[in-house]
Amino acid sequence: MRRQYTLFGWHLSYFTGKALCYLRYKQVDFRLKPVNLLTLTWTIKKKTGAAVMPVLRSPQGEWIQDTSVIIDRIEALIPDNPVIPATPVQAFASRMLEAWGDEWWVPIAMHTRWNYPENYALFEHDAGKALLPWAPTFLQKKAAAKPARFLRSMLPYVGIVPEQYDRMNRWTVKMLDALDAHFSATPFLLGERPSLGDFSLVGTMYGHLGRDPWPKRELIEPRKHLSAWLERMKNPAPHSTGALLPNDGIPRTLDPVFYSVFHEFVPMVEAVAENTARYAAKHGLNQKLPRRVGQVTTTMAGEPFTRGALPYMVWMLQRALDTYHAMNAADQANVRQWLSGYGAAHVLELDLPRVNRVALNVSVEKLPSNFLEQAA
Template identity: 70%
Template sequence: MRQNYTLYGWHLSYFTGKAICYLRYKQVEHTLKPVNLFTLTRTIKKKTGAAVMPVLKTASGEWIQDTSEIIDYIESLHHENPVTPNTPVQEFASMLLEAWGDEWWVPIAMHTRWSYPENFALFEHDAGKALLPWAPRFLQRKVAQRPANMLRSMLPYVGIVPEQHSTMNEWTEHMLDALDRHFQTFPFLLGNKPSLGDFGLVGTMYGHLARDPWPKRELIAPRTHLAAWIERMKNPAMFAGEMLIPNDGIPDTLGPVFHSIFNEFIPMVVQVGDMATQYAKENGLNKRLPRRLGDVCTTMGGKPFKRGALPYMIWMIQRALDCYTHMADSDKHDVRVWLRTHKAEHLLNMNLPRVERRALTVAVTALPKQHMENLA
């Protein structure tokens, strides 16, 4: 089935980069349309419930928001070149990698953009030109200040405060080095072609680290293998016929990545889940949660890291856990054995509430079992 799609977004947008690379890989006919002020604040908000990007418009007039749901939709119609591996460990690992790329890296992307003023001119140029494409330059600059100020105001909510800058910088250097070593051996995360995890990770690289002047020069350019992966992800269709690592294998070179997932990201999700459960007990089920429930403390590179508790990440991990739930018993066994090698089998028993996505946040639809008796 071939349809023409319109992707509304900006090249400088975290999640637009993820969607662009994915659509190019799937080789579906699509047009990237920069989001202007009217489309963002009126049309998209009316169609999806939030002024957000990217959004995919289908030939039938459907508007789909959230890159994971965009991918689900395209995968359901275009079966060639699937991005979800067909073996259990790689499938489960790729969903964890997508969630980690989508949620954990947001503070890094925002820090490397907004903590370094030399990046501001590119954002001002691109955002202004997109929002008011026919306006004089001085008006474009002026209108670009609104999203810039909004994004700057969010920095403390995701942990970007001066006392945590060194922690973020050290972690970023360490993780980019680990990824560079991995891509010296493997073209993509799980082998010779991209899978779901690659598209999750490329979001922070495409529009932020590999495009903004400071991180592009200081962080990406010195790491030539990582830089080469980013270039491959920009035009990934040529790799569609390649293979993932055989025998459902996960490369040892991804050890630092999964250490971060299991020891930094997952503990944060557990705490956010507890906060979402408490909110639902106090306010009832099926009510949209605030985008930020308060603050949560995890670790980053072995150091304490405090950031906002965003309940959306529960939905992302829920997707991975649902994937496991629907596996055959033999496949579940393989996943548990793999998790055991990372001392992370407890991930399968996380006490998370059941959530449903509502635009940019979620609503709790069911409490964890041990809390059900406390619901009025």
């Protein structure tokens, strides 16, 4: 039997969509295997430290968890058609888009799934069949109910509370309209082929907004250019030879996106980083932090938006800043100049705690200098 990669996940999973589209783009020899109850709660947890999906098992038997790590690994093994642009501004922008797509859109995806009851039948069918593939339907429904209850219980922790529904809805419509307008002029975020930001953004579109009945009908299908992009992302390999925008360009049609990245998402991560540093200072460095350390308030659609503080966001933003710090001086100057156009050059000076990923959590390796000065 030919040895190949195995991607363990569900089509309805936020991050499985990201990994699935990426592996198709890179033309990796893999199969998608739905995660059953035993694999999820025993095998994956034993191999990676968390009961989570997706997970990629290599032909050599390595279990790779986290889509960012999966992409890093495959990019190193298969350098053809890279998803990280070679030029500095596009490379940094791609990393920022990955963090934004992975973290900022989670409340939108969960809100549009769990607050519209017509979506539940699809979740129940897919999750139940995956968890207990050989069981009768009534047992599959019981199996699906458990993760459904857990996910619903998480809604308040990511900011999905009734008093915030309206601003979430307004933000979603505004952003989807902006993306639809962008894709009317450009096939992918940065040109004629997908890059890292596309694969991160498709996470929320593939399994949630573009698949659940309510958001698919009400939000995605009426926007024909966004819908066409999503279809391209489901089978992206034919677009691998396309060119990114010349001269390290970033299209101005993405201005609303980068406004959200720099003036909504980044301030949220700054607040999360402060909570993270405070927790680590109290409980010690190099220890796994909880998934949530209090709550933070940022803005969404011009209004306050409060949600749980997930230290994992710090690791995602850290990846983007590491990309910048690895550049030579001339490339750094280009990135700084581009950020200045958004009033966001301060992003490069962020003094975050240095964190290490521990499955779905992080540990703090080093406290930020400004925090140490305040403590002194």
